[in-house]
Amino acid sequence: MSDMFKGQVAIVTGAGGGLGREHALALAARGAKVVINDLGGSRDGSGASQSAAEAVVDEIRAAGGEAMASAASVTDFAAVSQMVADTMAQWGRIDILVNNAGILRDKSFAKMELDDFRLVMDVHLMGAVNCTKAVWDIMRAQNYGRIVMTTSSSGLFGNFGQSNYGAAKMALVGLMQTLSIEGAKNDIRVNCLAPTAHTRMTEDLGLPLEALAPALVTPGLLHLVSPDAPTRCILAAGAGGFERAYITLTQGDFITGPExxxxxxxxxxxxxxxxxxxxxxxxxxxxxxxxxxxxxxxx
Structure with a gap:
């Protein structure tokens, strides 16, 4: 296995299980020092425990890697800022941020409470904003950074019962579009990953476990945070398939006048x-x- 991330430091949110855990383990296996951030709540965002993050840290250390746990809520900028400060105190730099933390509060729009809409937006969108803001100046000073937003086909293309989740996930694409432009002069590359995987987020859907293993998505993530990463890319990944999604503009037509x-x-x-x-x-x-x-x- 390569040491492509040797000497680099990564923060992965929502890394106590599922996709985040696979991302973190793969980064650590390739030489990165990894902050395992996970609030330890249920998939609807309730509850909290640091045990999930600590278990992943133990896995990484047992394999000879370096890791530290954080139970900071991504919705709490002060807590996120402290996590970043602790990381800098421990390792002196931050090269990679994977914004993976998320929750679900699925209901049709007609039945959805606005509190459920706001909370999903707060975790997915503002959680990514908080974490990105906390590392942005560090990456600018380093003239190096790799940031991934976890978007979704529900945001890109829609999905019944997920207006809150879809809105948040598409908002992350807009955030990526602008940050990739603003970060270019400091070699901060910002991308989106749209995964398809069986995690606790999809456990009610009856999908085949082996074909949709989270580990099959992680190779795409590794490319998006590598030294040779693209920027402003929306990479879809799942079941061993990898595709790119684009937001396009037609040539259109010119129309004026009273009609x-x-x-x-x-x-x-x-x-x-x-x-x-x-x-x-x-x-x-x-x-x-x-x-x-x-x-x-x-x-």
Whole structure:
């Protein structure tokens, strides 16, 4: 096994089990010193215990690696900041952050309480924001950092009963898009991983355990946090399959005038035509394309 992460320090949230545990073990096996962060709650976010994180630390140490446990809640910025301070005191740097912690509060939107919506957003989105903010200046000072947001097909493409989870997971893609731009000059590469795996999050779905082992997702994570990592990538992974998802923009059409509303409807097929669609480098590309259409029409 390679030592591609030798000398590096990684923080993995939600690492007491499932995907986070596999990510942490794989990083440690390849030389990284790893902070195992896990609040130790149930999958709906209730309860807390450091035992899950400590068990993974014990596994890593038994294999000859270095690790430390943290039970900080990712929703508590002060606790996250203390975790980061403890990591710096112990090892002096932070190279990798894997934002993996999450909970589920699934219900159809009609039946969902807003408190359940807010909590899922707080854990997935603000949890990732808190952890990323806490390490951002450290990575800027180092001129090196690798950050992964854990998104989901439920956010990218939707899933019944997961409006809160899907909204949070798609918000992480937006966070990644901007941070990858802002971090580029300091070699901070930011990506998203959209996993398909059998964990306690999917235990009610009746999926085959072996085919959807969390360990089959981790090779994708390792690439996203490696020295040769891409940036601004949405990597889907599961059951040994790896794909990339993109947010694209069609070439569209130019429509103005008093009948514009009617023309948008009449020409919607052309607006939707994916021939020549692009993946914009940043949000300003949309405005530039639209202004180019307007200038061409005036010429």
């Amino acid at each position: 514009a509303a009617e023309q948008v409807a009449a020409r919607f097929d052309k607006i939707s035509d994916r021939t020549g669609e692009i993946v914009p480098e940043m949000g300003a590309a949309q405005g530039m394309i639209e202004l180019t259409k307007a200038q061409s029409a005036q010429g």
